[in-house]
Amino acid sequence: MARTAWDSTVGKKTVMAVSGLIMLLYLVVHMIGNLKIFFGAGEFNHYAHWLRTVGEPFMHYEWTLWLVRIVLVVAVVAHATSAYQLSRRDIRARPSKYVHKKPRASYATRTMRWGGIILGLFIVWHILDLTTGTVHSGGFQEGRPYQNVVDTFSTWYGNVIYVVAMLALGLHIRHGFWSAAQTLGAGSRSRDRALKATANVLALLLTVGFIAVPVGVMTGVVS
Numbered sequence: 001m002a003r004t005a006w007d008s009t010v011g012k013k014t015v016m017a018v019s020g021l022i023m024l025l026y027l028v029v030h031m032i033g034n035l036k037i038f039f040g041a042g043e044f045n046h047y048a049h050w051l052r053t054v055g056e057p058f059m060h061y062e063w064t065l066w067l068v069r070i071v072l073v074v075a076v077v078a079h080a081t082s083a084y085q086l087s088r089r090d091i092r093a094r095p096s097k098y099v100h101k102k103p104r105a106s107y108a109t110r111t112m113r114w115g116g117i118i119l120g121l122f123i124v125w126h127i128l129d130l131t132t133g134t135v136h137s138g139g140f141q142e143g144r145p146y147q148n149v150v151d152t153f154s155t156w157y158g159n160v161i162y163v164v165a166m167l168a169l170g171l172h173i174r175h176g177f178w179s180a181a182q183t184l185g186a187g188s189r190s191r192d193r194a195l196k197a198t199a200n201v202l203a204l205l206l207t208v209g210f211i212a213v214p215v216g217v218m219t220g221v222v223s
């Protein structure tokens with residue numbers, strides 16, 4: 001039963017929609033949390049510490065954080081796997097042998113594919129930069145994310161990588177939210193306008209909210 005659902009196109013699209021919405025929820029929380037950087041190092045670093053102690057004393061140190069990490073990894077893997085399989089299916093189904101010009105995937109489909117690849121690469125870079133410190137530009141300081149963020153956005157390439165990724169994120173969410181709503185059956189003639197507007201507002205708020213941090217450092221508001 002589960003196997004048949006997973007093998008169907010609708011099943012894979014449902015997996016994409018649900019995993020996408022889980023990641024979207026995480027991003028809204030992450031973006032709001034990041035804005036605390038505008039209240040100074042003390043408040044931002046305190047917030048990062050809280051992320052590790054949340055749920056105590058029931059949860060041990062970092063247990064809640066690890067739970068969130070596991071859910072996110074499952075969501076990313078499910079999202080990427082079903083995207084890849086759906087796109088293979090799409091390519092196989094095209095009757096390219098019989099037509100003169102190969103039909104190209106639509107603009108939205110191509111944007112989603114490239115956006116997804118950019119975001120996948122960004123997530124790896126971002127974790128190596130601000131969680132493990134492996135590719136970090138300054139001397140990475142465990143437990144001091146405020147200083148680490150300032151270091152990242154004090155380099156030109158740090159700003160370029162993050163701003164490009166956030167623009168890709170906005171486009172990806174704009175179309176992805178809309179597609180997820182259709183897959184999950186929320187679309188209808190009367191609701192489609194409202195759904196499109198919600199997708200646009202969400203995409204814009206997330207992009208602007210995330211980009212505010214590098215802009216804050218570049219302009220010296222955060223230093």
Ligand code: HEM
Nearest residue numbers: 034048051069123126130131145149162169210211213214
């Ligand atoms: C300008 C934009 C962003 C900034 C300034 C930022 C900042 C940070 C910081 C400082 C951390 C480390 C937190 C800590 O260790 O306490 C972090 C972790 C993380 N961020 Fe971001 N982030 C941004 C955008 C994003 C985006 C767009 C995504 C997803 C597509 C993302 C996903 C993550 C993930 C998965 C972690 C790892 C959490 C963990 O396992 O500890 N971030 N971010």
